[in-house]
């Protein structure tokens with residue numbers, strides 16, 4: 001069936017016409033006109049409240065956005081994803097990360113395999129292994145309990161585990177220190193190896209393919225480091241693998257009894273719910289890991305069952321489409337006001353940008369509109385003192401997702417109220433701005449003379465009308481974190497569906513990998529090859545010299 005590009009649809013055209021009419025309205029006026037705007041533009045699900053009232057939308061905008069979702073077949077695609085249809089159409093794969101967090105007993109057969117049974121069989125293995133490590137029954141080479149866990153993986157085999165272990169550190173086992181090595185830059189692994197003891201360290205080699213250059217190099221160096229200090233027979237006590245590639249795990253020298261499998265219908269950036277989450281289950285315990293899965297499942301249920309008009313991932317996705325495709329916002333800033341969520345923006349970068357950084361639709365034609373915005377950000381309040389100036393008064397309008405947590409887990413007096421005050425003040429300031437008259441009044445009260453006031457006025461005026469969402473969690477727990485991540489997964493899926501792209505492949509990552517292999521062999525060889533452009537040739541020559549000087 002030929003695919004209709006977004007610009008050719010009636011719903012998108014209607015949205016553009018509406019945008020032309022309302023684009024200059026100020027949110028201050030929208031708030032003034034509707035005292036119930038907060039009640040009308042909030043939705044709650046799975047322990048999360050989304051306040052989307054500080055966006056440049058009204059009821060007509062929302063109505064048109066919901067029509068767009070319907071016309072683009074979001075409900076049909078959602079059913080296709082959950083039922084295991086091969087919606088990853090370039091790789092001919094099902095997309096079933098939601099099955100990883102479904103309760104036991106779910107009947108779902110894909111390619112003759114009973115997916116639910118497979119998932120729970122692996123979860124049972126993760127359960128017993130993590131208990132043994134945590135209860136000091138799994139011992140290292142000299143009979144001591146494990147104290148340090150090193151997760152070696154990159155991309156989806158790194159970002160989710162690291163983000164979740166950091167976010168849930170207050171639930172972590174006190175004896176276990178988690179380390180994450182991802183970069184092929186030897187400084188990363190070297191730093192960790194200096195801090196761990198061979199007798200009490202467990203390495204998890206996490207790679208869906210078990211061929212990723214960075215991970216295999218780091219895993220090989222970690223194994224060499226281990227074998228310089230211990231016997232080969234001890235390797236099985238200290239190295240486990242998480243992968244879909246049994247042969248490669250065996251070839252690496254890891255006992256396949258110590259391998260935790262998953263399946264090709266789990267995309268790398270959607271894999272923290274699978275055995276890629278082994279490090280999370282080790283850190284926080286299987287019960288908490290199960291709550292993380294249950295929180296994600298609660299969001300899945302909401303996504304499947306709530307009407308579009310009350311459906312949090314769909315609303316969040318549509319607001320994003322409005323900002324991206326009507327207001328041309330090129331980026332989305334993520335501002336978690338919780339220090340333990342500091343890796344969340346990086347996690348979302350892979351989730352959204354690798355999923356929706358695409359320009360070709362299902363039938364091979366150009367998408368015709370802008371797709372995924374750049375995702376970036378940092379924790380509040382730190383970002384306020386770094387890049388918020390640009391967000392307030394720069395020439396681009398960047399929507400922001402504020403993420404705040406009502407209850408803190410520390411008992412330092414005062415801090416949490418100040419943190420939340422800053423979060424709410426920022427979204428208020430982005431919405432309201434500060435008008436020239438308010439600036440003038442303030443300066444007058446300070447006794448500033450009229451000439452100086454007129455000089456300062458344009459600099460101190462904020463137009464405001466800058467959109468943001470606020471996501472409020474009651475507390476940062478395994479369940480709410482699970483729901484938050486699933487929310488963004490589904491938001492990403494809905495946007496991909498509206499754009500008509502495949503959110504589940506990542507061909508764009510390949511070219512750099514292939515070229516790196518060529519240059520790697522040139523760096524190792526004798527002559528400097530002259531077949532690149534002059535810049536690349538010269539850089540290779542400089543690196544070759546430096547590398548040979550280091551070896552001398």
Ligand SMILES: O=P(O)(O)OC[C@H]1O[C@H](O)[C@H](O)[C@@H](O)[C@@H]1O
Nearest residue numbers: 155156157207208209212268509
């Ligand atoms: O888990 P692995 O097979 O080692 O893959 C790690 C990463 O590799 C590539 O960069 C892919 O684009 C990512 O989606 C993936 O998460």
